[in-house]
Amino acid sequence: MSEEQLIRTEYSDLMQKSYIDYAMSVIVSRALPDVRDGLKPVQRRTLYDMQELGIRYDKPYRKCARIVGDTMGKYHPHGDSSIYDALVVMAQEFKRGLPLVDGHGNFGSIEGDGAAAMRYTEARLEKVTQEVYLADLDKDVVDFVPNFDETEKEPEVLPVKVPNLLINGAEGIAVGMATNIPPHNLAEVIDGVKAYMKNPSITTEEMMKFIPGPDFPTGGIVVNKDELQNIYETGSGKVKIRGKVEVEKGKGGKQLLVITEIPYTMVGANIGKFLNDVGSLVENKKTADIVDISNQSSKEGIRIVIELKRGADVENLKNMLYKKTRLEDTFGVNMLAVADGKPETMGIVSVIRHHVNFQYELATRKYTNLLAKERDKQEIQEGLMKACNIIDLIIEIIRGSKTVKMAKKCLMTGESEGIDFKSASSRMMAEQLCFTERQAQAILELRLSKLVGLEIEALIKEHDQTIENINTYSDILEHRTSMAKVIMKELDHVKKEYGTDRKTSIENAAEIVFEEKKIEEMDVVMLMDRFGYVRTVDQATYERNKDAADAENKHIVSCKNTDKICLFTNTGQLHLIKVLDLPFGKFREKGTPIDNVSKYDSESENIVSVFALEEVKKHKVVFVTQSGMSKVVEGEQFDVSKKQTAATKLGAEDSLVMAQIVYGGETLVYHTAKNMLLRIMLLELPEMKKTAVGVHGIKLNNGDYVKDCHLLYEGDSPMLEIGGKQVALNRLKISSRATKGTKH
Template identity: 70%
Template sequence: MQDSQIIRTEYSDLMKKSYIDYAMSVIVARALPDVRDGLKPVQRRTLYDMHELGIRYDRPYRKCARIVGDTMGKYHPHGDSSIYDALVVMAQEFKKGMILVDGHGNFGSIEGDGAAAMRYTEARLAKLTQDAYLSDLDKDIVDFVPNFDETEKEPEVLPVRVPNLLINGAEGIAVGMATSIPPHNLGEVVDAVKAYMKNDEISTKQLMRYMKGPDFPTGGIVVNKDDLPDIYESGAGKIKIRGKVETEDMKGGKKRLVVTEIPYTMIGAGIGKFLNDVCALVESKKTNDIVDISNQSSKEGIRIVIELKKGADAENLTNMLYKKTRLEDTFGVNMLAVADGRPETMGLKQIIEHHVDFQFELATRKYKNLLAKELDKKEIQEGLIKACDVIDLIIEILRGSQSVKDAKACLTKGVTENIKFKTSISKKMAAMLRFTERQASAILEMRLYKLIGLEIEALQKEHEETLEHIASYEDILNNYDSMSEVIMEDLDRIKKEYGRSRRTAVENAEAAVFEENKIEEQEVVFLMDRFGYAKTVDTAVYERNKEAADAENRYVLSCMNTGKICLFTNTGKMHQIKVLDLPYGKFRDKGQPIDNVSNYDSTQETIVYLCDAQQMQIARLLFVTKTGMVKKVDGSEFQVAKRTIAATKLQEEDELISVQVINDSQNIVLQTADGYFLRFPAGEVSEKKKGAIGVRGIRLHKNDEVEHAYLFEEGTETKVVYKEKEVTLNRLKSGKRDTQGVKNRG
């Protein structure tokens, strides 16, 4: 039996180490892009796998399921959905500055529709990806590392020629950190890189003469141009973006607003949310100038049409859309990427610096490999040219040799012992031969047609070209300016072929200011039926239908249309509703469920008390709970801005059963489920804060609970019904708070 070793360690240290290891693996190997190629591991592996499968831009599309399965099996041992999601995003023109994958089929839409299943869609590499991301992989210019099971090799980083981190941006949530980099214009980024290569002392502000700011695929307008230098200097900040709104004239002097470009942050569900927000502005009477809204977007682009009333102020309404909807939004920038194996927040200049260093590294490795190949060619060419000059001697050596080994020994070292020569002069000349191993092999493999005059001329011409290449490569490797020129020429070629005009405008715009329609303050009547449907009506309408309104509704309350309604529930919460959020109209209108305009949940709570917020401020409220706790609270404590607050503190398994306006001249009667009635003066109840539990109002018997709380004025006859029998409250014997009360037999 083998000896097992128990390692004793502090549990917290082990947990700390394990969590840090996990966090670093998420940061470096999953969520954050590498600053060199701007790709996350899943993106890099997917593109490399497509390259390996030969799914080039000029070849037929292949099923995405094949690509995903191959990537998962060879390089990315995670879920297939993460690989397919990455593949889809790289093919979506509305998300990427430059698409890296050419998708065929349903790859989703800007309005948030998901892509079709991977078994239905097809893909191939985009031309840019093949040209600027994957070329030269065969020239050993990047390191290859073993895959997860060490059966394959994958590139540590792709030899990307352009700053992909800036061009396509990045989004990712790691552990304790997140990255958010906006996309930029390829042509502008290339110009900024060239400017840095010409002068590495250039400032961020000077770089921004070439790269003006983000260039979102959805267009739009960046409105805080003056903030951009600080954002690109530090690598963090907030970019304000607006959609583009155009005003079009219609028949009859009417106008319509047309949204033709949206903020980048509105991609997906944001468009539907925008349409709902505009409808909400109309419903809440924030504006009466919008007649209709329709989404006419298509493959040609975004087109959201808002029809206006005749005489409407189009500019004011545009500003309202910017202010009240996501048509103006904020893009949070945090340019975080993995640099030298560590996550780092970098400014624009640092990212370009890392990119240029990477380009010099790639170019150095590429031209070293090319130089080595040209030197090999030179050696062989020189050998063949020399061989052509003494071809008769070489033929004599070959005919006189017993084996290839003997012939090779003669060609490389002048060994003539085992070879038969026709003359002694030939033997002496053969002894002087000193070809290299490579040259000797090339001579032995040379075909006879190579001795034709034209072929010899071609060989000499090829040798001259090889010498030119060697001189060029040595110049590039030994001269910084020459290497810079080669890199810049490559960038210019890419810019010329793939560059396109800017889509996003960058400017300093004034803050959106609009004048709200002033609501005329008036008294209305709040009506809520037993099903929870609420509405407000004019006081005159209520007076005409008073009998029916009182009979059909559970709550009837006079209030101001600019005020709020407060709902106290059995869970001890108070919910506030703006009266303006409720539908206002005809008496027979159905109204709106109270759940829809407040945080109240009719499936979890029941309403204990409902009142007008303004009237409550000058009152004191009595709170009574099921376990017999009571307190008075000043109504001004409930003058809050929040939609929901805790109105009182409840003990475990307790609930609020009553809230009423109280004054000290009144008497309180608490009635329990078992029929105990306790009457005592209101003055005996202490005034507390809303966060207090209160004091005990009645001593309860086992399994009994308070069912009702009544208030009445001294000297007034007040009757209630208990078990179908009338009980006159003012005839009950007056007692003290915190006693058992009197049993009513019913």
């Protein structure tokens, strides 16, 4: 038994190596497509498995569960959902410019509906997949490698005849990198490949005469044409896409904005988000011209109808949709793929170069194999033709031989020992024979029916065809121009059979300019009742109903409609609400819960005070907590962009009791739960940042806490009832900060 060996190594080096190995495994074996066939391993394995199962385009559909299970068991042991998801996407014509799988059943919708479970759906290969992606697998044109458990063989790459990486695009997230390649038009890409084959030093600018830009299956308009050259040069950048909007006439003289094409990035759940965004524009009073929005999309295509008021500014509304929603969006291009076993970001010419080199490699292997087969056929055909001329002698050899081995040896070497011949001349002729082993075997297996005249003529014709094939294949292998012609001929066939018109238009469009209508500034009053329902009314309405408003509402704030409302809560939070987000209308309208227009949570926090932000900014705010922590904060600190922020820092188990605007040299009275009263000069409290805890304003006895606090202005004479007695707060003696005060 050998002794255990310990290998000492630096832990960080081991972790680094292990992580890099893992990252490369994810990059190469799962997340990124190969530049040669434009497929990720899961896609390649699924298509190959369908080919192996015989699920051709002209055969019946088979259950997706069968395909997924077979693929997972033989080639892709990474879970059934990843395989089924890949299968579904390859069948969705709204995600792929050239669908590779023919799906039968519910394979999801452009609006984001998921596909049915794999036990319900069926699939088979598309004709284009069979003819363009898998056609030459039987001709030994690509290497086959062992599967994960070395019980099966799978192709390292599929012999795809077109640059699938460009035609169908790709998306994938690896470790530390991601790929996002837009789809392109099949016919244009084939023209680009042919242009490269004719001129390998073609520039990106010249290539773009054939491939002007992406062609998304959802159509739309690419609006930054001038930026595409740099994107295709570097392999990264942003393509700006807009949906297509048409104007139609509706009932009653109203106009309709009809969206017939959407940006590719809106496919799925983002259509629902777009509808919600348009609804929000109306709710937030960004526009009053939209009456209704409906999604009338069907299998025939996208149709989202926005009904407008009569006399609406159509152009301005279109611009608003482009500016405020995802009707104009960007597609982040990152043309990253695995080339020569390594991830590489490539421009469009580089992708086509890799593809063309791959095509030459495929053609070389294909015609080398075909040439070898034709030469084998030639050898046998010439042997049979020669045998037909001396068939009587051959029959004599076969009849005179004791064993097949003896006859075969005679045919190959002329050895006649042990064979009975009718005459010495026959023996002499037999000794002249020198067929090859393959020819001798073919002669021995020859049927007598093949000796009739027509069959011999057919053999001669077949031999002539074989010689012609040998000459053709030799020419293709010896001359690159001949091979190029063959490749281009195949490309022309694919273009004629499967090419389609471009769906996405490409142009240089001006930057969208949308001018929001300036809101007319006016004085309003915010009313919040004790149930937390909030609304605004104009100043005149409030003045007419002042008594009722004061009696029915807990918080009343006068402000501008362009202002924000500050809500200070017992948890030390500040909630900022735009006044324009609050419902504005009649005095008796109920309003909306404050929770609906802010991040305030009525179940976990209580409102301490409410002010207009413009008022807060002009002054300072004094804060007092239950534990007596106190401070003054400059109001400008609360003018923030967030809807929710910390107004003050609280200790554990502490809560805010007071947040009050300071208007002058007031005094402050603390009132505790045990009826201790302390009056101090407000100037004794330091001015601090909103993130500070503060200082002790009152010294508390054990178990006591501040339950209330009062700001006194000069001339104020408020009364406080304690134990049935009235206490005048302005007559309390002014004491020092952090003292206990007096018992009442």
